[in-house]
Amino acid sequence: MRQFNAGYDYFEGMEAEEILRAQSPLHGWETHTRAFRPDAGVDGVPRWADFADPLEAISGRARAHVRRSQAGMGPQNHRFTPDERRALDVLGLNADIDRRELRQRYTSLLRKYHPDHNGGDRGHEARLQVVVEAYQLLRRAAAFA
Numbered sequence: 001m002r003q004f005n006a007g008y009d010y011f012e013g014m015e016a017e018e019i020l021r022a023q024s025p026l027h028g029w030e031t032h033t034r035a036f037r038p039d040a041g042v043d044g045v046p047r048w049a050d051f052a053d054p055l056e057a058i059s060g061r062a063r064a065h066v067r068r069s070q071a072g073m074g075p076q077n078h079r080f081t082p083d084e085r086r087a088l089d090v091l092g093l094n095a096d097i098d099r100r101e102l103r104q105r106y107t108s109l110l111r112k113y114h115p116d117h118n119g120g121d122r123g124h125e126a127r128l129q130v131v132v133e134a135y136q137l138l139r140r141a142a143a144f145a
Contacts, residue, residue, distance in 0.1 A: 013119070079143035087134035099144045106135040 011019050021027060080088065080095055088095060091105050111117045113128040138144075 080141060084138055084141050084143070087137045090130055090134040091138070099139075102135070102138055102144070106131070 011022070014022070085095065088097075091102070091109065093102065093105055097105075109131045110128070113124040113131060115122050115125070118124065
């Protein structure tokens with residue numbers, strides 16, 4: 001491992017401007033990760049003035065999300081098997097998609113992770129394989145028959 005790390009150059013192939021941007025302490029802060037987006041995968045930003053304790057606001061949002069999720073367990077979610085629902089999660093899709101949306105998402109993820117679209121970078125091969133397997137399972141799903 002030490003020998004590999006000694007020969008590894010993160011900045012190999014980067015232009016000077018890209019290197020400066022990558023070395024900046026602010027690099028990466030311009031994007032919101034799912035956990036730190038204002039909606040955080042739940043709903044809009046809580047009205048903090050309505051709560052004496054911030055944890056009440058957070059738990060209230062989580063309870064509302066659970067209620068909405070349980071209410072959404074209708075026939076729409078039963079279109080897919082549990083394996084197919086996991087594949088939908090891999091592709092970042094909801095259960096209310098159609099075949100066209102499935103194909104569009106698959107194509108966009110291929111462009112994102114395929115080495116031919118990343119200057120030969122093979123660092124996303126594992127993720128690409130998972131995406132391809134998920135698509136192969138979903139394209140044959142009975143929900144699209």
